[in-house]
Amino acid sequence: MSLIGAKVLRKEDPNLITGQGLYVDDLQPAGCAFMATVRSTQPHARIVAVDTSAARSIDGVLAAWTATDIANLPARPSSLPGMDMPLITGDVARFVGDIVAVVVAADRSTAADAAEAVIVDYEPLPAVASLGQALATDAPMIHPVLQGNTVFFQDYTEDLSAEFAAAPRTASLSLVNNRCAPVPIEPNVVLADWGPAGLTVWAAFQAPHHLRNTIAAFFGISQDTTRVIAPDVGGGFGAKINFASEIFLAAALSRALSRPVKYTQTRSECMVAMFHGRAQEHKVDVAFDDSGKILALKVQVTQDQGAYPDATGMGLPVLTTAMSAGCYKIPKVAVSWRNVVTNTTPVAAYRGAGRPEASYMIERVIDLVADETGVDPIEVRKTNFIPADGFPYQTHSPLAVYDSGNFAGALDELLRHVDYPALKAEQAARMADPTEKLLGIGFSSWLEIAGFGPPGSLEAFGHLASWESAQVRVQPDGSAIIYTGASPHGQGTVTTFAQIAADQLGIDFDRISVRHGDTAVIPQGIGTMGSRAVAVGGEGVKTASTRVFERAKKIAAHLLEATEDDIVVENEEFHVRGTPSKSVPWSQVAWKSFQPLELPAGMEPGSLDATVFQQVPNFSFPSGAYCCVVEIDRETGEVEIRNMYLVDDCGTVINPMLVEGQVHGGVAQGIAQALYEHMQYDESGVPRTATLMDYLVPAAPDLPGYVSGRTVTLNPSNTLGAKGVGESGSVGAPPAVINAVVDALSHLGVKHIDMPATPQKIWSILRGSK
Amino acid sequence: MSTIETHTTRVTVTVNGREVSEEVEPRTLLVHFLREQARLTGTHVGCDTSNCGACTVLIDGEAAKSCTVLAVQANGHKVTTVEGVGNGSGGFSPVQEGFRQEHGLQCGYCTPGMIMACTALLTENPKPNEHEIREALEGNLCRCTGYETIVRAVQWAATNGGAGEWA
Ligand code: FES
Ligand code: FES
Numbered sequence: 001m002s003l004i005g006a007k008v009l010r011k012e013d014p015n016l017i018t019g020q021g022l023y024v025d026d027l028q029p030a031g032c033a034f035m036a037t038v039r040s041t042q043p044h045a046r047i048v049a050v051d052t053s054a055a056r057s058i059d060g061v062l063a064a065w066t067a068t069d070i071a072n073l074p075a076r077p078s079s080l081p082g083m084d085m086p087l088i089t090g091d092v093a094r095f096v097g098d099i100v101a102v103v104v105a106a107d108r109s110t111a112a113d114a115a116e117a118v119i120v121d122y123e124p125l126p127a128v129a130s131l132g133q134a135l136a137t138d139a140p141m142i143h144p145v146l147q148g149n150t151v152f153f154q155d156y157t158e159d160l161s162a163e164f165a166a167a168p169r170t171a172s173l174s175l176v177n178n179r180c181a182p183v184p185i186e187p188n189v190v191l192a193d194w195g196p197a198g199l200t201v202w203a204a205f206q207a208p209h210h211l212r213n214t215i216a217a218f219f220g221i222s223q224d225t226t227r228v229i230a231p232d233v234g235g236g237f238g239a240k241i242n243f244a245s246e247i248f249l250a251a252a253l254s255r256a257l258s259r260p261v262k263y264t265q266t267r268s269e270c271m272v273a274m275f276h277g278r279a280q281e282h283k284v285d286v287a288f289d290d291s292g293k294i295l296a297l298k299v300q301v302t303q304d305q306g307a308y309p310d311a312t313g314m315g316l317p318v319l320t321t322a323m324s325a326g327c328y329k330i331p332k333v334a335v336s337w338r339n340v341v342t343n344t345t346p347v348a349a350y351r352g353a354g355r356p357e358a359s360y361m362i363e364r365v366i367d368l369v370a371d372e373t374g375v376d377p378i379e380v381r382k383t384n385f386i387p388a389d390g391f392p393y394q395t396h397s398p399l400a401v402y403d404s405g406n407f408a409g410a411l412d413e414l415l416r417h418v419d420y421p422a423l424k425a426e427q428a429a430r431m432a433d434p435t436e437k438l439l440g441i442g443f444s445s446w447l448e449i450a451g452f453g454p455p456g457s458l459e460a461f462g463h464l465a466s467w468e469s470a471q472v473r474v475q476p477d478g479s480a481i482i483y484t485g486a487s488p489h490g491q492g493t494v495t496t497f498a499q500i501a502a503d504q505l506g507i508d509f510d511r512i513s514v515r516h517g518d519t520a521v522i523p524q525g526i527g528t529m530g531s532r533a534v535a536v537g538g539e540g541v542k543t544a545s546t547r548v549f550e551r552a553k554k555i556a557a558h559l560l561e562a563t564e565d566d567i568v569v570e571n572e573e574f575h576v577r578g579t580p581s582k583s584v585p586w587s588q589v590a591w592k593s594f595q596p597l598e599l600p601a602g603m604e605p606g607s608l609d610a611t612v613f614q615q616v617p618n619f620s621f622p623s624g625a626y627c628c629v630v631e632i633d634r635e636t637g638e639v640e641i642r643n644m645y646l647v648d649d650c651g652t653v654i655n656p657m658l659v660e661g662q663v664h665g666g667v668a669q670g671i672a673q674a675l676y677e678h679m680q681y682d683e684s685g686v687p688r689t690a691t692l693m694d695y696l697v698p699a700a701p702d703l704p705g706y707v708s709g710r711t712v713t714l715n716p717s718n719t720l721g722a723k724g725v726g727e728s729g730s731v732g733a734p735p736a737v738i739n740a741v742v743d744a745l746s747h748l749g750v751k752h753i754d755m756p757a758t759p760q761k762i763w764s765i766l767r768g769s770k
Numbered sequence: 771m772s773t774i775e776t777h778t779t780r781v782t783v784t785v786n787g788r789e790v791s792e793e794v795e796p797r798t799l800l801v802h803f804l805r806e807q808a809r810l811t812g813t814h815v816g817c818d819t820s821n822c823g824a825c826t827v828l829i830d831g832e833a834a835k836s837c838t839v840l841a842v843q844a845n846g847h848k849v850t851t852v853e854g855v856g857n858g859s860g861g862f863s864p865v866q867e868g869f870r871q872e873h874g875l876q877c878g879y880c881t882p883g884m885i886m887a888c889t890a891l892l893t894e895n896p897k898p899n900e901h902e903i904r905e906a907l908e909g910n911l912c913r914c915t916g917y918e919t920i921v922r923a924v925q926w927a928a929t930n931g932g933a934g935e936w937a
Binding site for chain 2: 009010012013014015016017018019020021022023025026028108109183184185186187232233234235237264266267268489490491492657658660661664665667668669691692693697699700701703705706729
């Protein structure tokens with residue numbers, strides 16, 4: 001029986017539910033010292049002096065470093081030339097959270113005391129806290145290498161003035177995609193141990209080989225003596241692919257002190273130090289006709305990069321503009337983008353990275369067109385969808401060639417769960433009765449680019465390559481170990497990859513282990529991000545398993561004196577097709593695969609071992625249709641999500657329980673962005689939401705239950721047919737929620753409301769309407 | 771050369787039925803006592819503002835955030851951590867099993883705190899409805915699951931043995 005599509009319980013769980021998981025902070029080797037950071041309290045300031053003498057005098061303090069102590073080290077990797085992020089900044093602090101000193105002590109609390117004892121003398125400089133301030137004439141500048149604060153500008157790819165002039169109708173929309181903090185419940189943690197035999201770094205990280213390669217290059221040491229281990233990782237959401245400065249500082253300090261150095265970020269540090277996500281502003285123009293048919297679209301994206309542009313962060317608007325047309329056949333699309341620096345925390349990947357911004361924009365545009373024409377939003381979607389037989393579909397962007405999907409099919413499936421006419425009737429009845437809460441119904445037909453990616457795609461973000469590694473190694477007893485470079489942090493990869501391998505190998509799921517996260521053990525690897533683990537890494541496991549199985553069949557045929565083509569495997573027994581009595585168990589085939597005297601002529605011992613660097617020819621394009629029903633309290637402005645209907649098309653499902661978990665988690669973060677979360681700065685650049693008291697990460701009472709459905713179109717770029725699902729929910733949910741909120745308020749003339757749709761914002765709208 | 775006076779005090783806590791007695795600085799938080807002195811690293815730290823609940827344990831059977839309690843305050847008390855639930859010979863408690871059956875965890879970082887909060891809830895209210903479950907978990911953040919599967923995990927436990935035994 002195939003395990004693909006089976007609800008199999010996770011192999012990961014027994015450790016994690018008993019407290020036997022191993023996260024970096026759980027490690028405390030002999031002699032371990034503790035690092036703490038001193039961070040700028042100023043958004044922008046000249047650093048006049050950093051006095052570490054008091055810190056140094058505390059008993060147990062081993063080091064107190066400022067910029068001068070690391071003068072021989074490069075800047076943080078993944079910086080842009082001339083705008084480098086120093087590991088410790090020496091001359092100027094450019095955001096609240098910029099590291100100005102680090103201390104190391106023999107125990108955790110002494111390190112914290114020492115950090116407190118460092119005295120920094122700042123001379124404040126004028127700061128730019130927002131895109132508006134950064135782009136104003138005569139704005140204060142952050143990096144002298146720039147003229148102003150724009151790092152990169154791409155003008156509209158096409159002039160669409162003729163199309164807009166000729167169009168029956170046009171409309172415009174300005175959108176803010178609110179800055180979010182990723183907030184994995186485990187912050188950044190690193191333990192570096194630099195001994196005579198080399199450097200070992202344990203890090204809460206999504207891509208250990210990527211980090212290993214980078215650390216070795218950073219220190220000019222050899223990769224063979226540099227080992228990175230990502231053990232259990234407490235969530236990543238894109239933020240743990242960034243090269244946090246603390247990783248390199250801990251390693252440098254371990255070298256200097258000849259002892260292990262551990263750094264565990266506090267949550268309050270994490271809120272300003274771990275790179276943020278989203279932080280875009282959009283100006284959108286759309287041309288359409290009276291039937292709601294869209295004729296042309298112009299999108300201008302302004303990306304806030306924070307104080308130091310990061311190579312991944314620079315790519316966010318590229319992805320947003322590539323995916324700007326969403327599920328729709330729009331004859332003319334012109335895009336433009338700009339990357340801008342501000343005196344805020346740097347911005348890079350956060351679950352969805354550039355694609356939630358695109359789906360939010362285009363799905364708001366669809367509802368705007370519906371509102372302008374009076375055509376129902378469902379009809380506007382159906383009028384403009386790329387048809388199910390329209391694939392492959394070349395978009396306006398050379399990056400995005402949609403390979404599969406059935407957008408109308410997903411929307412129809414959604415409408416099987418949602419009683420739309422009844423909801424519309426309820427909405428009208430409630431509107432007429434001022435004692436009732438308002439009702440809003442919002443849809444999103446979303447699509448994303450995932451499964452990163454074809455050759456060249458991840459290289460553009462500084463990775464070694466875009467393949468993923470898989471090694472399948474049968475043990476002498478017929479059990480198997482799978483090694484994957486797609487290091488997980490909650491996805492359940494150990495389970496899904498064992499399911500894939502079990503199917504191909506005919507070895508019991510319980511006798512397959514999956515190992516990951518250690519560069520000394522895994523041949524090579526890229527990592528887990530961009531919803532690629534199953535679509536690329538899982539496909540690699542399938543390819544490698546198939547190779548091993550073919551060789552095992554050869555050995556079995558030899559032992560059974562049969563021809564290879566007649567050999568089948570069932571219940572871990574190889575037998576001749578139609579003759580189950582003539583059989584040899586997997587364990588014997590495995591055992592003999594190591595014994596030269598037992599092997600067919602020409603076969604080497606140890607051949608049941610295959611390593612694959614799996615490539616894929618294209619990205620993947622998960623899609624779906626969501627519906628959100630909200631109730632809004634007319635007195636308080638509070639939004640409550642009454643129903644959330646989710647139809648996903650992630651291609652082949654390996655494990656429905658895990659797919660549901662990924663969708664729920666992504667949707668939760670999407671709802672959070674739409675209703676609750678906003679990393680805010682005051683006018684001067686001081687963060688206003690730098691603790692979990694001020695930044696609202698939703699808890700169980702703040703989120704709804706979900707109704708899930710599914711459609712399946714296969715991914716043609718791998719043989720599994722799987723597309724990836726890690727980011728889907730965060731792409732699909734925000735527009736559904738905001739479309740619902742706007743729908744509930746549209747009778748008051750509301751055409752748009754920026755995220756997060758807080759009670760304050762809605763209350764003012766409702767009050768204004770009285 | 772010390773500029774900060776450090777003196778220590780002896781703290782004795784019964785952790786999962788076993789007495790742990792250590793000299794600690796008076797400011798030591800219970801969560802650090804558990805992780806660093808008792809070397810039970812199942813209890814996690816996820817914040818510094820008592821918002822996340824990753825550090826939730828039972829003190830004399832009641833759920834408490836161990837980052838808000840000084841080790842000295844727990845002196846002489848009984849503390850149960852995630853390592854102390856279950857049947858003691860590798861079997862899972864109903865709550866642990868519920869999390870596994872219903873996919874109530876992904877990265878697992880919030881999970882020990884969640885399990886302890888859910889254990890306390892089922893002790894107090896053996897048949898909670900969905901609303902009661904969500905309200906009871908208000909102080910425990912999970913960034914991975916979206917909570918619905920955690921609600922189901924508690925419901926699973928409620929119909930399969932309840933809070934279970936603990937040390
Ligand atoms: S560590 Fe967050 S509440 Fe205790
Ligand atoms: S399972 Fe990751 S935070 Fe809850």
